[in-house]
Amino acid sequence: MIYLDYAATTPLHEEVLEGYYKVLKQYYGNSDSLHEIGRKADRLMKQSRMQVASSLCVKETEIFFTSCASESNNMAIKGYAFANAHKGKHLITTAVEHSSVLETMKQLEEVFGFSITYLPVSEDGVVRLSDLAAAVREDTILVSCMYINNETGAINPIKELAAYVHTHTKAVFHCDCVQALGKYELPLQDVDMATMSAHKIYGLKGCGLLYKREHLPIIALISAGQQEQHLRGGTSNAPAYTMWAKTIRLALDHQREHFAYVKTLHEMLYEAFSNMEGFVINSPQNGSVYILNVSCEQIGSEIMLNALNARGFAVSAQSTCASKGKPHSYVLAAMGLGELRATHAIRISLSHLTTIAEIEQFLQVIKEIYHEYRT
DSSP states (O other): OEEOBTTTOOOOOHHHHHHHHHHHHHOOSOTTOSSHHHHHHHHHHHHHHHHHHHHHTSOGGGEEEESOHHHHHHHHHHHHHHHTGGGOOEEEEETTOOHHHHHHHHHHHHTTOOEEEEEOOOTTSOOOHHHHHHHOOTTEEEEEOOSBOTTTOOBOOHHHHHHHHHHHOSOEEEEEOTTTTTTSOOOTTTOSEEEEEGGGTTOOSSOEEEEEOTTOOOOOSBOSSSHHHHTBOSOOOHHHHHHHHHHHHHHHHTHHHHHHHHHHHHHHHHHHHHTSTTEEEOSOTTSOTTEEEEEETTSOHHHHHHHHHHTTEEOBSSOGGGTTSOSOOHHHHHTTOOHHHHHSEEEEEOOTTOOHHHHHHHHHHHHHHHHHHOO
């Protein structure tokens, strides 16, 4: 099987696997226990937090370990909204966010009485500053906008958007950076909160991260104990959290060389699909080099995915968190690309592990599928 679905998840780095196994076996104590076995686990977790903070150029007190990016998004948005509702109950996000953001906003509106504005995007899938400026109100307390879209690879101007929010409102800015970590420079100095995930960068599943500026008030969603500065109760997953430091270090150490290589693969795919009969590219040309979204207007997403799978290729049609539903991309629909393209799209996502030979094979096979299945 040739894997071209790295935006969904990545294989585990061998060094991370070896380190994780060692910690699981030797440092099994509860990190909150007062005996030496527990203290050893606690020291490892503290060391990891310190190294993560150093790698990201932030403070240790600004790093919070979670179970996944979806939890981090919930923790940031709900936690801040609940803690600051007395300042206002208006939140802003975009129409193309990950489901963990959209569903969080929906619940805040339907259950807790918050008012939500969903910003439109351009045909390239990018949020326009003018739309954000028109949406802010006196009672706006939070803006949440992803850095890189997980379906199309569209890159939002986070620095510009966050600067406007900080200059013209009293709101804070949250950014989902899941598809940017280890690939693009993170805008942590420009935002107030940011979400990351280990399994997108060859780390462990069930291992998320929230960056939150020091002293920014949020309310705990999981009430129990002292863990994560009393903001996330429950026994700490010390072995997984310990591996965050190595996972990030490995990703950042090779970020530039991996980016340069993947860029050549992306250019190869972009040129091929630009000249391929029956296909249209949905991703912007200046989007993430790690993601390319295309539609075959004569073959639906599910048929194309099954045909590729039968021939040994793994790709996606949309965000994995929404993959069990109807194959319809709300992201492409929000871009104004039409129902046909939204139901006939596939997402190809790349890695430094992807070879040129694999791309060549993929392009040949997808041409064969088109000529076999087209209506």
